[in-house]
Structures are given as C-alpha cells and as structure tokens.
Amino acid sequence: MTQHEHDDLERQEEAHRDLTEALGELSQDLRASPGFVTRVMAHADQRRRLQQGWLGWVSTLPWLLTGPVRFAVAAILMLAVLGAVPQYLNWINAYRMDVPSNTLQQAKLQEQLWEKNFNCATQLDRHSSNYAVINGEQVVVVAWACPSGDVLVSLESTTDDVLRRSVWIPLNAQPLTVGLLPNLVETAFAGEGLHLAKRRGAPMVTVLCQRWLPKRLIVRRIQLENGGCFDELINPRTGKVIQRRKAPCSRKC
Amino acid sequence: MNWETLRSHDERIQRDMAAGNFRAALETLAQGYQHVMVGFCTNMLGDPDQAEEVAQEVFLAAYSAMPKYRQRASVRTWLFAIARKQCLKAFRNWRRRRDLQRERQDVIAEEVHRVPPPPPGEEIESRVVLVRNGLQRLDKAERALLLMRYDAGLPIADIAHILGISIASVRRRLGRALQHIREIIDG
Numbered sequence: 001m002t003q004h005e006h007d008d009l010e011r012q013e014e015a016h017r018d019l020t021e022a023l024g025e026l027s028q029d030l031r032a033s034p035g036f037v038t039r040v041m042a043h044a045d046q047r048r049r050l051q052q053g054w055l056g057w058v059s060t061l062p063w064l065l066t067g068p069v070r071f072a073v074a075a076i077l078m079l080a081v082l083g084a085v086p087q088y089l090n091w092i093n094a095y096r097m098d099v100p101s102n103t104l105q106q107a108k109l110q111e112q113l114w115e116k117n118f119n120c121a122t123q124l125d126r127h128s129s130n131y132a133v134i135n136g137e138q139v140v141v142v143a144w145a146c147p148s149g150d151v152l153v154s155l156e157s158t159t160d161d162v163l164r165r166s167v168w169i170p171l172n173a174q175p176l177t178v179g180l181l182p183n184l185v186e187t188a189f190a191g192e193g194l195h196l197a198k199r200r201g202a203p204m205v206t207v208l209c210q211r212w213l214p215k216r217l218i219v220r221r222i223q224l225e226n227g228g229c230f231d232e233l234i235n236p237r238t239g240k241v242i243q244r245r246k247a248p249c250s251r252k253c
Numbered sequence: 254m255n256w257e258t259l260r261s262h263d264e265r266i267q268r269d270m271a272a273g274n275f276r277a278a279l280e281t282l283a284q285g286y287q288h289v290m291v292g293f294c295t296n297m298l299g300d301p302d303q304a305e306e307v308a309q310e311v312f313l314a315a316y317s318a319m320p321k322y323r324q325r326a327s328v329r330t331w332l333f334a335i336a337r338k339q340c341l342k343a344f345r346n347w348r349r350r351r352d353l354q355r356e357r358q359d360v361i362a363e364e365v366h367r368v369p370p371p372p373p374g375e376e377i378e379s380r381v382v383l384v385r386n387g388l389q390r391l392d393k394a395e396r397a398l399l400l401m402r403y404d405a406g407l408p409i410a411d412i413a414h415i416l417g418i419s420i421a422s423v424r425r426r427l428g429r430a431l432q433h434i435r436e437i438i439d440g
Contacts, residue, residue, distance in 0.1 A: 009428050016435055037284050037287055041279065
C-alpha cells in the first residue's frame with residue numbers, strides 16, 4: 001500500500017467526519033429484544049435434535065465414516081456418473097438432431113443414406129419406379145431402388161398428411177429400419193398385407209429436383225400423376241414430410 | 254462498542270470451542286454479541302423485525318460452523334463474516350420485501366429532506382437519521398463495509414480478512430463508499 005493510498009482514506013474520513021460520526025451512532029440505540037438468547041438456544045437445541053433424528057443412525061455405525069468406506073462410496077458414485085456418459089451423449093445428440101433418443105441410430109443411418117443416394121433419389125421417375133397401393137388406394141407406396149442397393153420407400157396418402165414420408169431401406173436392412181415406416185407399410189413389405197396391395201399401370205410421383213437446405217433438411221419437388229407439382233420439405237433423419245406446398249413444375253429447385 | 258468487555262467473552266468462547274463444548278460457546282457468544290448483531294443486521298436490512306430473525310440465524314450458523322473454527326481470525330471477525338453472509342442471504346431470499354422496504358425508505362428520506370434544518374442541539378440526531386436512510390439506498394456491499402468499519406469499529410485488516418481482499422482494496426472501497434453516501438444524502 002502506498003503512502004498516497006493511505007493518506008487518501010484519511011483525507012476522505014476527515015472530509016466526511018460528520019458521516020463517520022453518525023455511522024458510529026447508528027447501533028447505539030439498537031438492542032436485541034428480551035429473551036433473544038433463550039430463543040437462540042431453543043432453536044439451536046431444536047436443530048440439534050432434528051439433525052440427530054436424520055443422521056443419528058450414522059453415529060451408531062461409525063465404520064460408515066471411515067476413510068476406505070468414504071472412498072468406496074465416492075468411487076461407486078463416480079463410476080455411476082461416468083457409466084452414464086454415453087446415455088447423456090445420446091440425449092444431447094438426439095436433442096440436436098430433433099429426434100427421440102431411442103431412434104437416434106436410425107436417424108443417423110437415414111441421414112447417411114440420403115447423402116449417399118442423393119443423386120439417385122433425384123432421378124426417381126414415373127416410368128421406372130415400382131409401387132403398391134394399399135388400404136383401398138388411400139395410401140400409395142413407391143419403392144425406388146438405387147444402384148447402391150438401397151431402396152427409397154415413399155409413402156403417399158391422399159387423406160392423411162401425417163403418413164407422408166420417405167424412408168431409406170439399406171441393402172443390409174435391419175428390421176428396425178423398416179420399423180420407421182408406419183405399421184401399415186411394415187406389414188405390407190413383410191408380405192402379410194399383400195392381399196391388400198394391387199398393381200397399377202403407372203407410378204404416382206416423379207421427382208423433378210431436390211436440394212439440401214440449412215439445418216440438414218431436404219426440399220424435393222415432385223410431380224403427381226395429375227400434373228400438379230409440389231415442394232416437399234423432408235427431414236432426412238425421420239423421413240417425414242414436414243411441409244408440402246404448391247410449386248411450379250420446373251426442374252430448378 | 255466496548256470491545257474490551259467482549260474480549261473476555263471471546264477467550265471463554267474459544268476455550269469452549271476448543272474443548273468441543275459448542276452449546277456453552279454458543280450461549281456465551283449470543284450473550285456477548287446479541288446487541289451487536291441485532292444492530293448490524295438492523296442497519297443492513299433496514300427492518301428491525303427481520304433483523305432479529307436474521308441475527309438469530311447468524312448465531313445458529315455460527316453454532317453449525319463451530320467445529321470448523323480454527324482461530325485464524327478473532328471471534329469477532331469470524332462472527333461478522335457470518336453475519337455479513339447471512340444478511341446477504343436474507344437480501345436474496347426477501348428481495349421483494351426489500352424492494353418494498355426501499356421504496357418506503359425513499360419516501361421517508363424525501364420527507365426528511367423536506368424537514369427544515371434542526372435546532373443546533375438536535376443536529377447530531379438528525380444526521381443519524383439521514384445517514385440511516387441514506388445507508389438503505391446504498392449498494393449493500395458498500396453498506397456492509399461502512400457498518401463494519403464505522404459502526405462496529407472493526408480494524409481494516411479484519412475487514413480485509415472477512416472480504417478476502419487486500420487492505421489497500423478495503424481502503425479504496427471505504428473511500429468510495431463514503432463519497433457515495435455523501436452524494437445520496439446531499440441529493
């Protein structure tokens with residue numbers, strides 16, 4: 001501390017002597033009420049009894065407070081926390097990808113398949129795609145096989161927007177992948193509902209163009225067999241068509 | 254504040270704490286410091302009823318902390334450190350009440366300003382009222398600092414120990430706090 005700093009406070013105190021004197025008077029008339037000490041002691045005794053009530057059993061088991069036991073408890077807690085790290089990462093990734101944590105692996109796989117087969121998916125056209133109509137033509141399933149062996153399954157519903165989606169079935173498909181489609185389609189592809197499906201002469205949709213958007217979304221322009229065109233916003237992780245709006249029938253997205 | 258009287262209390266408290274007689278130490282502590290703590294908390298919080306409750310909490314917190322007391326600081330410094338923490342905690346818990354209190358104090362302060370200058374004999378008393386009201390409009394850290402130094406009369410080194418800062422910093426902050434309360438009082 002410099003002499004200057006030392007003098008500075010002395011000067012301030014001198015200049016504000018009336019204030020420092022008044023500050024010194026503040027507590028002079030302030031007294032604790034009668035019985036203050038008795039109340040403090042009563043509260044202290046009460047708290048001690050409560051603590052003994054909660055933690056009294058610890059004192060009957062002194063080995064619980066020994067070093068090795070404390071170390072073991074700390075180690076178990078640490079292992080439990082560390083062991084759960086993959087689960088925490090899973091939750092974080094699922095949150096970032098905006099999918100339920102139990103479908104995270106599938107969401108990653110779907111995104112990879114979209115990247116891998118992006119150009120192939122653009123070439124989907126009405127003349128060569130296979131399709132099936134189930135449930136009395138209310139739902140149309142278009143299957144588009146790519147050279148990689150992966151198949152893009154697009155589900156079209158004339159009545160239910162929620163059902164619209166495009167999901168990749170990889171060449172080495174796991175049953176879980178197919179599970180991403182609604183049960184209806186799963187059963188159709190498993191062969192159980194084949195009696196509901198029937199062949200028709202022409203497929204329903206043609207993809208005119210598609211491109212990636214920020215936040216890893218895909219916009220795909222399709223032309224329906226009635227000639228109308230729509231832009232579909234697809235979440236590649238879930239395959240769900242988030243939005244569908246009318247668009248010009250051009251091949252520039 | 255008669256610290257000499259309290260010195261004998263402090264020695265007894267330290268002896269009891271060292272021997273593990275925490276209840277006896279608490280009793281001596283509360284008997285010796287009850288008025289000091291109620292005064293400090295009243296001036297910090299601006300509400301005598303609330304202050305007495307917080308002062309009780311100060312002694313109970315001290316009781317809980319007694320097993321960890323290592324005599325690095327005097328009993329007085331140790332207790333003021335606890336009191337400051339408890340008052341700041343009370344501020345956080347009762348922020349809404351404090352704001353209402355402040356508004357009320359502002360009104361009182363305005364009223365005081367309107368009062369004509371007092372006769373010479375009453376000047377000191379009037380100054381105390383002004384300072385008390387001005388204190389309530391001061392930042393609570395600066396308020397604690399001024400009270401510890403000029404009301405409780407703690408040495409600057411003890412305040413530095415309580416706040417965990419250097420003596421030079423305490424001196425600078427004290428100078429600033431004095432200026433601020435002057436500005437508040439003089440409007």
